[in-house]
Amino acid sequence: MVINQTSKIPVALTVAGSDSGGGAGIQADLRTFAFHCVHGTSALSCVTAQNTLGVTRVDALSAEAVAAQIEAVVGDIGVDAVKTGMLLNREIMAVVASQVESWNLGNLVVDPVMVSRSGDRLIDDGAIAFLQDILIPLAAVVTPNRFEAQILSGLEIDSVNDMRSAAEKIHSLGAKAVLVKGGGMKGDLRGIDVWFDGTRLDVLKTENVNTTNTHGTGCTLSAAIAANLALGKDLFTAVTSAKNYVTTALKYALDIGEGQGPVGHFFPLLEKTI
Ligand SMILES: Nc1ncnc2c1ncn2[C@@H]1O[C@H](COP(=O)(O)OP(=O)(O)OP(=O)(O)O)[C@@H](O)[C@H]1O
Numbered sequence: 001m002v003i004n005q006t007s008k009i010p011v012a013l014t015v016a017g018s019d020s021g022g023g024a025g026i027q028a029d030l031r032t033f034a035f036h037c038v039h040g041t042s043a044l045s046c047v048t049a050q051n052t053l054g055v056t057r058v059d060a061l062s063a064e065a066v067a068a069q070i071e072a073v074v075g076d077i078g079v080d081a082v083k084t085g086m087l088l089n090r091e092i093m094a095v096v097a098s099q100v101e102s103w104n105l106g107n108l109v110v111d112p113v114m115v116s117r118s119g120d121r122l123i124d125d126g127a128i129a130f131l132q133d134i135l136i137p138l139a140a141v142v143t144p145n146r147f148e149a150q151i152l153s154g155l156e157i158d159s160v161n162d163m164r165s166a167a168e169k170i171h172s173l174g175a176k177a178v179l180v181k182g183g184g185m186k187g188d189l190r191g192i193d194v195w196f197d198g199t200r201l202d203v204l205k206t207e208n209v210n211t212t213n214t215h216g217t218g219c220t221l222s223a224a225i226a227a228n229l230a231l232g233k234d235l236f237t238a239v240t241s242a243k244n245y246v247t248t249a250l251k252y253a254l255d256i257g258e259g260q261g262p263v264g265h266f267f268p269l270l271e272k273t274i
């Protein structure tokens with residue numbers, strides 16, 4: 001990609017939580033935007049005290065503070081794509097939905113974050129129904145992992161066929177397009193995602209990367225989809241390119257901390273120096 005001084009720099013917005021360990025959330029999203037040559041902006045929903053072992057504390061921002069951040073960014077800079085991650089509660093989700101509607105924000109990627117890799121709950125119980133009924137129907141694409149897809153579809157997911165059924169069910173709930181992610185499956189299925197947009201039902205397969213350092217894969221994938229949309233790619237191409245970015249980032253995952261380390265977003269720099 002060539003960017004010169006007259007090119008309009010694409011802008012993406014992430015509405016998500018902070019991960020103090022730098023592996024997921026806002027930190028992963030902004031790095032992902034940067035490595036796609038997209039200017040990253042953010043609206044913070046909450047602050048987590050978190051590392052590779054888990055989440056020890058969560059402090060929510062007020063819904064008004066989240067709305068003010070979105071207004072500040074969209075009202076001045078403008079955005080070409082938006083992703084949502086950890087929104088935590090119903091009040092925050094409600095202002096995000098109303099901001100998306102009032103600014104008429106298209107290119108919305110909803111990552112329905114519910115539980116962390118380490119098993120910590122990242123959403124209030126009462127917020128799941130709101131996510132499902134109000135936010136997901138506004139999205140261009142929703143990207144549940146295995147666990148989230150089970151909750152949203154009400155189906156057990158143990159096979160690719162189950163992932164297909166869940167994608168169809170979640171689509172029928174009002175999502176325009178669905179990507180059921182396979183990172184939480186067993187063995188080779190970890191590299192498999194299932195796409196459904198109402199007509200096209202596709203299995204997207206990359207190699208299974210043999211690592212336990214997978215913290216932030218879902219955040220990185222949804223941020224990369226938003227970055228690709230901001231760059232003007234069509235939705236399906238945005239998703240497949242994003243999946244390839246995550247696969248390579250997994251190969252360069254960082255072995256830091258005592259638990260599950262994060263994916264290596266900056267592999268393009270490393271490859272240049274090798
Ligand atoms: N070991 C792996 N090998 C190859 N691809 C993987 C592996 N683990 C996850 N992925 C891919 O990473 C992407 C994110 O999927 P995953 O199911 O891990 O999301 P998630 O659980 O939401 O992630 P997060 O850990 O950020 O919550 C998907 O495209 C999935 O196929």
Ligand SMILES: Cc1ncc(COP(=O)(O)O)c(N)n1
Pocket residue numbers: 016017018019024025026048050085086113115116117118122214215216217218219
């Ligand atoms: C702030 C924040 N957002 C999202 C996740 C999910 O990511 P993961 O499942 O890799 O822990 C997280 N752990 N923390």
